[in-house]
Amino acid sequence: MKKVFLWLMVVTISTTMVVAFSLAGCKTTTTTEATTAIETTTATETTTATTAAATTEAATVDPASFKGEINLMAFNDEFDVQGAKGEPTMIEMFNKVYPNIKVNFTKVPSGEIAERLESTFSAGVGIPDVFVGEQAWVLRWITEDVWENLSAAPYNAEDLTKDQFSYVKDFVRDKEGNLRGLTFQATPGAVFYRRSIAQKALGVTAPNDVSALMTTWDDFIAMGKTIKEKTGDYLVAGPRDLQRLFFFAKKQPWVVDGKLVIEDVVLNYLDISKKIRDAGLDAGALTWSPDWTAGMNGKVFSYVLPTWGLFFVIEPNITKPAEPVKGVTYSYGDWGLASGPASYMWGGTWLGISKKSEKKDLAWEFVKFITTNKDFLKSWSELRGDFTSDKVVDAEVAATASRPSLAGQNHMQYFLDQANKLDGSGWAKRVTQYDEDIQNAFMDALGDYVDGNTTRDAAIQAFKDAVVALYPEISVQ
Numbered sequence: 001m002k003k004v005f006l007w008l009m010v011v012t013i014s015t016t017m018v019v020a021f022s023l024a025g026c027k028t029t030t031t032t033e034a035t036t037a038i039e040t041t042t043a044t045e046t047t048t049a050t051t052a053a054a055t056t057e058a059a060t061v062d063p064a065s066f067k068g069e070i071n072l073m074a075f076n077d078e079f080d081v082q083g084a085k086g087e088p089t090m091i092e093m094f095n096k097v098y099p100n101i102k103v104n105f106t107k108v109p110s111g112e113i114a115e116r117l118e119s120t121f122s123a124g125v126g127i128p129d130v131f132v133g134e135q136a137w138v139l140r141w142i143t144e145d146v147w148e149n150l151s152a153a154p155y156n157a158e159d160l161t162k163d164q165f166s167y168v169k170d171f172v173r174d175k176e177g178n179l180r181g182l183t184f185q186a187t188p189g190a191v192f193y194r195r196s197i198a199q200k201a202l203g204v205t206a207p208n209d210v211s212a213l214m215t216t217w218d219d220f221i222a223m224g225k226t227i228k229e230k231t232g233d234y235l236v237a238g239p240r241d242l243q244r245l246f247f248f249a250k251k252q253p254w255v256v257d258g259k260l261v262i263e264d265v266v267l268n269y270l271d272i273s274k275k276i277r278d279a280g281l282d283a284g285a286l287t288w289s290p291d292w293t294a295g296m297n298g299k300v301f302s303y304v305l306p307t308w309g310l311f312f313v314i315e316p317n318i319t320k321p322a323e324p325v326k327g328v329t330y331s332y333g334d335w336g337l338a339s340g341p342a343s344y345m346w347g348g349t350w351l352g353i354s355k356k357s358e359k360k361d362l363a364w365e366f367v368k369f370i371t372t373n374k375d376f377l378k379s380w381s382e383l384r385g386d387f388t389s390d391k392v393v394d395a396e397v398a399a400t401a402s403r404p405s406l407a408g409q410n411h412m413q414y415f416l417d418q419a420n421k422l423d424g425s426g427w428a429k430r431v432t433q434y435d436e437d438i439q440n441a442f443m444d445a446l447g448d449y450v451d452g453n454t455t456r457d458a459a460i461q462a463f464k465d466a467v468v469a470l471y472p473e474i475s476v477q
Contacts (some may be wrong), residue, residue, distance in 0.1 A: 005209065008152075009210075010256045012337055017373050019337040023285070024137045028402060032250050032388060037350050037454065042136045042169045042220070042380065050401050058134060058159060059296075063099075063365070064098070064099055064100055064102075065095050066101050066361070066362055066365055067074070067101070068098060068100075068101060068102070068362050069101070069102040069103075069104055069359075069362075070101065070102075070103055070104070070108065070128075070129040070130060070357075070359050070362050070366060071103065071104045071109075071128040071129050071130070072091075072103050072105050072106065072128055072129070072130045072131070072366070073105075073106045073108060073116070073117065073128040073130075073131040073132070074105070074107065074108075074131065074132040074349070074351075075107065075108055075109055075110040075113045075132070075134070076107075076132065076349055077312075078090050078106060078386075079103075079107070079113040080105055080374070081180060083291055083383060083384055084309070086474070087209060087381070090380070091103045091105060091167075091183075093109060093379070093380070094366060094369050094370065094376075097369065097376075098365060098366075099364060101293045101362050101366065102179075103366065107295055110241055113132075114134075114137045116142065117131055121144070121146060124356075124393070127354050127356045127357075128354060129353065129354055129357040129360075129363040130209075130351055130352070130353055130357075130363050131351075131352065131354065132349050132350060132351055132352075133172070133181055133349070133350045134347065134349055135171075135187075135346070135347050135348045135353065136435075136436040137436065138171070138172060138350050139431065139432070139433045140173050140180065141180065141181070141322055141352060142172060142173075142180050142181075142187065142251070143433055143470060144355060145174075145355070146352075146355060146356075147179070147181055147352035147353060147354070148178040148352065148353040148354065148355055148357075148360065149178045149179075149180065149376050150178070150179045150180060150181070150182060150352075150353070150367075151177075151178040151179045152178065154364075155368075157179050157182060158179065158370070160368065160372040161179070161182065161371075161373075161389075163390050163391050163393075163421050164390050164391065165186050165373075165389060165391060165419055165422075166390045166423050166424075167186075167422055167423055167427055168183050168185075168186050168347070168348065168389050169182075170428035170429070171348075171350075171427075171428040171431065172202055172350050172352075173428075176199075180290060181240060181350035181351060181352040182350060182352075182367060182368075182371035182372065182389075183309065183349060183350045183351070183371055183389050184347055184349075184351075184370050184371045184380070184386075184388060184389055185308075185348055185349065185356055185386055185388055185389055186262040186307070186345070186387055186388065186389050186394075186415075187306040187308060187345050187346055187348045187385060187387070188305070188306060188307060188309050188311075188345050188349070188418035188419045188420050188421075188422055189244060189304065189305065189306040189307075189341065189342075189344040189345055189412065189418070190244075190304075190305065190313055190335070190337040190338065190339070190340075190415070191302050191303075191304055191335075191337055191338045191340040192302060192303045192304075192307075192310075192333060192335055192336070192337060193210055193301055193302045193306055193335065193336055193367060193477070194233075194297065194300075194301055194302070194334055195333060195334050195335065195336050195407060196331075197231055197233050197333050198210055198230050198301070198336075200230060201222065201229075201230040201231045201233070201317070202226060204229070205336070206336075206407060207336045207337055207338045208338075209342075210336065210338040211338040211339040212275055212340075214338070214340055214341055215341060216339050216341055217268070217272050218342065219341070220235070220272075220282060220341055221235075221272070221275055221276065221281065223277065224276065224279070224281035225237065225281065226299075227281075227301050228279075228281060230240050230475060232299070232301040233275065233300065233301050234281060234282055234283040234295070234299055234301060234306070235243070235281040235282060235284045235301055235302065236276065236283075236284065236300065236301070236302055236303070237261050237283045237287070237291075237292045237295045237300045237303065238275035238282050238283065238284060238285045238286060238287065238292065239272075239276050239277060239282055239446070239450055240273075240286065240443060241267070241287055241304045241449065242272070242273070242304055243269070243302060243439065243443060244306075244343045244344040244345075244352055245267075245304060245340055245341065245344050246265055246266060246268070246269040246272075246342070247269075247344075247439055248263050248342065248343070248344035248345065248355050248425075249342045249344075250263050250265055250266065250316075250430060251265075252408065252430060253430045253431070253435075254432055254434055254438045254439075255430045255432050255434050255438075256433055258474060258475050259466055259472065259474070259475040259476075259477070260438075260464070260474050260475065260476045260477075262460075262463075262464075265428070266442065267460070268431045269314075269446065270446055270449060270459065270460075271454060271456075272444055272450065273449075273450050274456075275439060277451075281302055283459050285300075289465040292316050295461050296314065296317045296318050296328055296331060297317070297318060297328050297329060297331050299441055304340065305342075305345075305346070306345060306346040306347055307386065307387040307415055309346075309387070310346060310385065310403070310405070310406075310411060311384065311385050313404050314335065314405065315332070318330055318331045318332045318334075318335065318405065319332050320332065321407075323352070328424065332404075333404060333405060333406075333407055333463070334366065334407070335405055335406050335407070335411055336352060336406055337406060337409060337411055337414045337415075339418070340373040343418055343422055343425075344422075345419075345422055345427070348385045349408055351367045351371060352367070353367060353477075363464060371389065372390075374390060374392065374393055377389075377390050377393045378393045378396060379398045382394065382397055382411070385403065386409070387411075387412060387415045387416075389414075389417070391419075391420075393418060394415070394416045394419070394459070395438070396474075397412050398410060398412035398413040398416050401413065434471060434474070437470050437471070438470075439469055440472065441463055441466035441467055442463050444463075444466065445459040445460065445462045445466070446459065448462065
């Protein structure tokens with residue numbers, strides 16, 4: 001709670017700093033006056049003076065002067081669920097600075113929200129002013145052109161996001177290169193591992209030492225065999241957990257010039273998964289199943305999860321509850337973050353403004369605050385442990401970060417190092433609107449192959465057939 005009070009003090013002290021970034025509902029009069037006053041200058045001088053004039057006026061605007069209501073539709077707990085120790089929600093933090101903008105929040109499960117939004121688009125009514133896109137389907141909103149162009153005036157988001165990781169911005173650019181959404185987070189991944197199992201089986205516990213033992217997939221499997229031999233524990237809960245490591249390593253999109261591209265790295269995923277299963281190195285658990293979760297306090301050595309996996313998945317399951325389950329030894333404090341054979345990212349939430357909104361000025365104040373306000377992002381990260389989209393903020397938080405669940409490891413520094421690696425990966429340019437469905441089809445085929453229900457060749461053909469059934473327009477050879 002001490003951090004909450006500190007945050008409130010920061011907000012009070014820095015209110016004038018916060019509003020300096022506000023567009024103040026597009027104050028065109030001042031911009032026009034500034035431009036007229038410097039008509040005889042060069043084009044560069046005109047732009048500079050105009051921007052300075054707009055910024056000066058924006059600095060005088062009190063956030064409390066923005067009044068009205070906006071509708072937000074999202075699936076995220078961050079907007080309406082307080083932290084375990086009563087840490088404020090995003091909406092609560094926004095309203096500390098903007099007390100007169102009421103955010104009407106409609107929460108829809110992640111598996112339902114995309115179709116719910118599509119229904120509102122078709123009906124033309126009930127479209128929220130602000131709505132989110134998740135990595136799996138955010139490109140739909142860009143393709144369907146339902147979000148505002150945030151690179152253009154009056155938003156000018158390019159300037160506000162100059163310190164953000166390129167890959168979280170490039171992912172939501174349209175064909176002309178304009179930003180259509182913004183995010184408050186970046187989601188690089190890790191291999192979460194049990195320190196006690198590492199000590200018994202491998203003789204090491206430090207993240208760097210564990211990382212050094214799995215730089216290649218052959219190393220990863222060899223490590224799993226050692227763990228099984230010395231402790232009887234499993235390397236992973238199931239081969240499906242590894243998918244992001246392979247899919248992110250692809251060098252081409254799934255679909256190029258209308259044709260399905262199956263790279264060697266994808267076929268290698270089939271082979272590695274089969275080796276793991278045949279060697280008895282996985283627990284045979286499906287991701288998100290009760291058995292999968294139970295392994296965190298049981299016999300599973302590692303889980304492949306991104307930033308949000310720490311506080312939404314790992315910590316809730318390893319923390320001893322008020323009424324502990326009989327026979328379960330909770331593993332809080334026994335975990336670490338290591339680098340696996342490949343870097344990856346997984347998930348993320350982008351916010352955009354509906355083109356149909358009649359309250360774009362208020363909607364922008366909300367989106368801008370949640371995704372670009374450095375004071376807010378830093379407070380959010382310190383309070384919740386989340387890794388933000390802003391490099392400068394992440395570096396500041398990483399300077400003193402430490403996570404008890406990870407035996408004091410600096411998770412922020414780990415994720416910052418990983419995000420910097422991903423920033424030059426070119427991943428965003430390889431993503432297509434087909435990816436989620438194609439990858440799910442591949443995972444179905446992989447499951448049948450690993451479970452021994454089909455052959456390798458038959459699994460590959462089943463995958464191809466599934467893609468044709470899903471998207472007849474894609475050529476499959």
